[in-house]
Amino acid sequence: MTTSPQNRGVSLGMPQLPAPDFPAEVRARLETDAREVVARYPDSRSALLPLLHLCQSEEGHVSKTGIRFCAETLGLTTAEVTAVATFYTMYRRRPSGDYQVGVCTNTLCAVMGGDAIFEELKEHLGVGNNETTADGKVTLEHIECNAACDYAPVVMVNWEFFDNQTPESAKAMVDDLLAGREVAPTRGAPLCTYKETARILAGFPDERAGAVEATGGGGPASLIGLRIARGESPHTPIVHPRGETRTEGGE
Amino acid sequence: MSVSTELSKNGTSPEKLLAPVLSAFWDESASWTLETYRRHEGYEGLRKALAMTPDEVIAYVKDSGLRGRGGAGFPTGMKWQFIPQGDGKPHYLVVNADESEPGTCKDIPLLFANPHSLIEGMIIACYAIRSEHAFIYLRGEVVPVLRRLHEAVREAYEAGYLGKDIDGTGRNLDITVHAGAGAYICGEETALLDSLEGRRGQPRLRPPFPAVEGLYACPTVVNNVESIASVPAILNKGKDWFKSMGTEKSPGFTLYSLSGHVAGPGQYEAPLGITLRQLLDMSGGMRPGHRLKFWTPGGSSTPMFTDEHLDVPLDYEGVGAAGSMLGTKALQCFDETTCVVRAVTRWTEFYAHESCGKCTPCREGTYWLVQLLRDIEAGKGVMSDLDKLNDIADNINGKSFCALGDGAASPIFSSLRYFREEYEQHITGKGCPFDPRKSTLWADTEVNA
Incomplete structure (x- = not known):
C-alpha cells in the first residue's frame, strides 16, 4: 500500500x-x-x-x-x-495528536449522550473519527466500553477518566487542551502528553509528584453503596411502587 | 427521616441488604495506600494463610464456596486444586484485569481505591499453588489504575511481602504489572495468555487447559480481580462468615454495578442473591418520571431482562434459571426512552469490531448481523430480516471458538424474544420511532447524575 x-x-x-x-x-x-x-x-x-x-x-x-x-x-x-x-487498537499507526480524546460510544454511554458528545466534538474540532487537529494537539476517536458505566457518558483523554460529560463540558475541555491550559480529569492525574502516558503503559511508574494521589479514593459513584449502607443515602428510597419513581426528588 | 427507618417497615433496610467488604473504606482520602489497608486489617488474611500448609489454603478457599467473579462462576479453590504439584515446572498466577465487557465496571474502581486487596490475595494464591511469579494483566486504557498498581506493588516489595527469600522462609514471589493494548478478546483467559506471551490475543483450543499448560506451557491459574481480592477477607474473617452471606450455592459478597437511567448509578457491594428491585428501591429507583424497560444482569453478553425480572435473585442459579447469566453483575438499566434496536445494533458493532478473526462463525456472523441491524435501524429492513438475524445468531452461538461468539448472540436472541414488535415497528414504520435526545443524561432537568 x-x-x-x-x-x-x-x-x-x-x-x-x-x-x-x-x-x-x-x-x-x-x-x-x-x-x-x-x-x-x-x-x-x-x-x-x-x-x-x-x-x-x-x-x-x-x-x-x-x-x-x-x-x-x-x-x-x-x-x-x-x-x-496491528491487532491492538491502542497502537497508533500514524503520527497523531498530543492528546487522544476518546468518546465512549458503546451502547450505554452512547444512549446516555456519548453519541451527541462525539458528534458535537467532531463539528467543534473540525475533524472526523481518528483524525487530528491541524496544530497536532488533539486526536479524536470513539472508543469502546472503558469500565466506567456508572459515570456515563464517559470521555477518556490519554486514558484518564472524564466522567459524566455533556457536549458543553467536553467542548470546554478540548478548548483548554487546544489553548495549552492544564487539564485535570475527574479521576486520575493531571494530563501529561500521549508520549508520556505511553511510557507509563510500558511499565515505568509516573514520577510526577502527586500523580498517584490525584483525585483521592473512590469516585462519587464508586462510593454510593457504601454511603447507603451507612445510612447516608443521597437519594430518597423507593417504597412502592418499585422500578418506577412516583416519589418526587427527596431533598 | 433516615433511610433505615423508612425502609425497615418493608423489611428491606439497606444496612442489612448491603455488605461493604472490599469497598468498606474506599471513601478514605488515601484508600489505596498500604497504610490505610493495614488499618483495615490488611495482610491479616495472609498471616493466617501462612500458618496453614498450601494444600490447607486451597481446601479452605474451596470450602468457602468462593466462585469466580469474572463471569463464569467457576469455583476458585477448584481452579487452584487443578494445578499439578511436584511436576518440577514453574507455576504461574495470572490475574485477569482486562475488564472490558460492556457494562462491567467493578474491577477498575476496586483497583483504583483498594489495590492491596488484590496484592494480598495474589500472595495467598501464589503460596497455595506454589507460584513464584504472578502477573496482573490490566487493560491498557485505564492509566489511573495502572499508576496505583505500580505504587501498590512497589509498597508491597518495600514492606517485604514480595521479593526473594521473604522473611527468611525461602519463599520467593515477584509480581509483574502488565498493561494490555486494547483488545476485548484478551479478557478470554487463553487469549489473555497468548497476549501476555507477546502475541495477538487469540483464544487457544482446550484441552489442554491453562491449569496444565497455560503461560509458557506451564501450569497457570487465571483468576478475575474480584475473585482474588475476595480471598484475604475469607482467610481473615473465616469461611463460615463468608458462607453466612449469599446463598448455599452462591455464597459470599460481591460488587454489583448499577448504571444507566437510574437515580443512583454506582457500586453496591452486597451478598449474592439481592434483586434489582431491592437495589433500585434503596437507591432512588429509575431516574424521576421514567420506568425500567430492559436491563442486563451481567454485561452485554448476558441475555437481557425486562421489568418482569425485577425479583430474580442475582446469584448464579437464580439468574440462570430465569434464562440469563449472572456474568459480571453489570446491571445496565435502560428506560422507556431507549430504542432496543439501537442498543443491540451498537453492541453487535462492538462484537464485530472485537471479534479476533480466528473462527469463521464469529468473524463472519457478527459482520452480517451488523449489516442487517444497521438496515433495520435505518428503516431499510424487511420482515424476513428478523428470522435471518435469529438464524445467524444461532449459527454463531455454541459454534464459535470461544465465548465471544455466544455473547454476541445473546442480545439478538433476548431482544427478539422480548421486543420483536419494536423491530417490526422499525420495518413497517421505515425508521426509528425513538428520539435519542430523550435518553441522554441531560434530557430531563431533574436528572440526577
Missing part, C-alpha cells in the same frame, strides 16, 4: 527497503529501557506489548522504525511484530 506515488495502484510493487534505525543516541536510550522491560518476564517475547508502548513514548505512534527496534530487541521478524502491533 505504501508504494511511491508514481506506483500508486500497482499493488504488486517493489519490496520496500528496511526501515531506518533510530538515531544512535535514541537507540541507546531505548535499549536501556528495553533491557529493564525484558527483565520483567521469564520469556523475552512477553515484553513485546510493553516495548510497543515504549516505541509510542518515543514517537507518538508505532512506526516501521519502532517495529524494527522491537524485532531486533526480541529476536523476532518485523512481520511477527507488525502482526501484533
Whole structure:
C-alpha cells in the first residue's frame, strides 16, 4: 500500500527497503529501557506489548522504525511484530495528536449522550473519527466500553477518566487542551502528553509528584453503596411502587 | 427521616441488604495506600494463610464456596486444586484485569481505591499453588489504575511481602504489572495468555487447559480481580462468615454495578442473591418520571431482562434459571426512552469490531448481523430480516471458538424474544420511532447524575 506515488495502484510493487534505525543516541536510550522491560518476564517475547508502548513514548505512534527496534530487541521478524502491533487498537499507526480524546460510544454511554458528545466534538474540532487537529494537539476517536458505566457518558483523554460529560463540558475541555491550559480529569492525574502516558503503559511508574494521589479514593459513584449502607443515602428510597419513581426528588 | 427507618417497615433496610467488604473504606482520602489497608486489617488474611500448609489454603478457599467473579462462576479453590504439584515446572498466577465487557465496571474502581486487596490475595494464591511469579494483566486504557498498581506493588516489595527469600522462609514471589493494548478478546483467559506471551490475543483450543499448560506451557491459574481480592477477607474473617452471606450455592459478597437511567448509578457491594428491585428501591429507583424497560444482569453478553425480572435473585442459579447469566453483575438499566434496536445494533458493532478473526462463525456472523441491524435501524429492513438475524445468531452461538461468539448472540436472541414488535415497528414504520435526545443524561432537568 505504501508504494511511491508514481506506483500508486500497482499493488504488486517493489519490496520496500528496511526501515531506518533510530538515531544512535535514541537507540541507546531505548535499549536501556528495553533491557529493564525484558527483565520483567521469564520469556523475552512477553515484553513485546510493553516495548510497543515504549516505541509510542518515543514517537507518538508505532512506526516501521519502532517495529524494527522491537524485532531486533526480541529476536523476532518485523512481520511477527507488525502482526501484533496491528491487532491492538491502542497502537497508533500514524503520527497523531498530543492528546487522544476518546468518546465512549458503546451502547450505554452512547444512549446516555456519548453519541451527541462525539458528534458535537467532531463539528467543534473540525475533524472526523481518528483524525487530528491541524496544530497536532488533539486526536479524536470513539472508543469502546472503558469500565466506567456508572459515570456515563464517559470521555477518556490519554486514558484518564472524564466522567459524566455533556457536549458543553467536553467542548470546554478540548478548548483548554487546544489553548495549552492544564487539564485535570475527574479521576486520575493531571494530563501529561500521549508520549508520556505511553511510557507509563510500558511499565515505568509516573514520577510526577502527586500523580498517584490525584483525585483521592473512590469516585462519587464508586462510593454510593457504601454511603447507603451507612445510612447516608443521597437519594430518597423507593417504597412502592418499585422500578418506577412516583416519589418526587427527596431533598 | 433516615433511610433505615423508612425502609425497615418493608423489611428491606439497606444496612442489612448491603455488605461493604472490599469497598468498606474506599471513601478514605488515601484508600489505596498500604497504610490505610493495614488499618483495615490488611495482610491479616495472609498471616493466617501462612500458618496453614498450601494444600490447607486451597481446601479452605474451596470450602468457602468462593466462585469466580469474572463471569463464569467457576469455583476458585477448584481452579487452584487443578494445578499439578511436584511436576518440577514453574507455576504461574495470572490475574485477569482486562475488564472490558460492556457494562462491567467493578474491577477498575476496586483497583483504583483498594489495590492491596488484590496484592494480598495474589500472595495467598501464589503460596497455595506454589507460584513464584504472578502477573496482573490490566487493560491498557485505564492509566489511573495502572499508576496505583505500580505504587501498590512497589509498597508491597518495600514492606517485604514480595521479593526473594521473604522473611527468611525461602519463599520467593515477584509480581509483574502488565498493561494490555486494547483488545476485548484478551479478557478470554487463553487469549489473555497468548497476549501476555507477546502475541495477538487469540483464544487457544482446550484441552489442554491453562491449569496444565497455560503461560509458557506451564501450569497457570487465571483468576478475575474480584475473585482474588475476595480471598484475604475469607482467610481473615473465616469461611463460615463468608458462607453466612449469599446463598448455599452462591455464597459470599460481591460488587454489583448499577448504571444507566437510574437515580443512583454506582457500586453496591452486597451478598449474592439481592434483586434489582431491592437495589433500585434503596437507591432512588429509575431516574424521576421514567420506568425500567430492559436491563442486563451481567454485561452485554448476558441475555437481557425486562421489568418482569425485577425479583430474580442475582446469584448464579437464580439468574440462570430465569434464562440469563449472572456474568459480571453489570446491571445496565435502560428506560422507556431507549430504542432496543439501537442498543443491540451498537453492541453487535462492538462484537464485530472485537471479534479476533480466528473462527469463521464469529468473524463472519457478527459482520452480517451488523449489516442487517444497521438496515433495520435505518428503516431499510424487511420482515424476513428478523428470522435471518435469529438464524445467524444461532449459527454463531455454541459454534464459535470461544465465548465471544455466544455473547454476541445473546442480545439478538433476548431482544427478539422480548421486543420483536419494536423491530417490526422499525420495518413497517421505515425508521426509528425513538428520539435519542430523550435518553441522554441531560434530557430531563431533574436528572440526577
